Amino acid sequence: MPATYYYEDLAVGDEWDAGTVSITEEELLEFAERYDPQAFHVDEAAAERHFGGLITSGWHTAAACMRPLVESVLSDVAVVAAAGVDDLRWREPVRPGDALTIEVAVVEKTPWNDDRGQVSFQLTATNGDGDVVHDRTDLVVVERRDDTDT
Template sequence: MSKQWYFDDFVPGQEIELGRRTVTEDEIIAFATQFDPQPFHIDKEAAAKSIYGGVIASGWHTCSMMMRIVVDGMRCEEASMGSPGLDGVRWLLPVRAGDTLSVRYVTKEVKASTSKPDRGVVFTTWIATNQRGETVCTIDGMAMFRKRPEGAAD
């Protein structure tokens, strides 16, 4: 069983490798058909004629896959309190069918709440790379976590 993460476990500079996921063309098209129906996401013929030369994942699909990798890769169900938002998202390279995404969770800053002593905010950068080690997407954001309760194991 993996570690349960609490606010107290995060330190600036920490990097956590979270896992990987391979994307298929069917899921790229299904996601985009519902949420981002631009031709280069949903139409193979139109995508082949686009600047991308083929179907690519929506950036929002890439972010959603990254979120899934984060949730699956970190045990924080007892401590996660959601997020007050993102400071930035960058889609640096297209994600294509057959690509395997890996996500690294980098802690930039931790800030204990002064008004609510049971929690704090962790400022992070998520970095998604493909199977060639190329960075395809970064997300700068923050997450709220509970502090470790008294008596909880490290």
């Protein structure tokens, strides 16, 4: 299936509601035990002392937000590769049972050559209270149309 959006089709200010992702305690513990076994992610007592209960690893939060980004936005874009992530932040703790709403916007475009350009997608995740819990800028290399000199 051909991409819907090429570099030229995307504009700064384009926005998407990428949906939601829920964090379960089981997934939180599994991820933390495997990749980020800090006490406040895997030990209820330690987490209680510092955060009032278990919190999700920021890396888990970032990874969990990737799927809605891909399914709701990037799957329709002529993506070549990722060039990196800027301004990655974890603003508030994410807890078991939280459902995160993911919003995405194009915030910058940089042409590279006749074949590709970089599109910066700002991702913002909010919890059920409307608090921003995670945000970042994904730097995505996107194909340019073959038939354009833009």
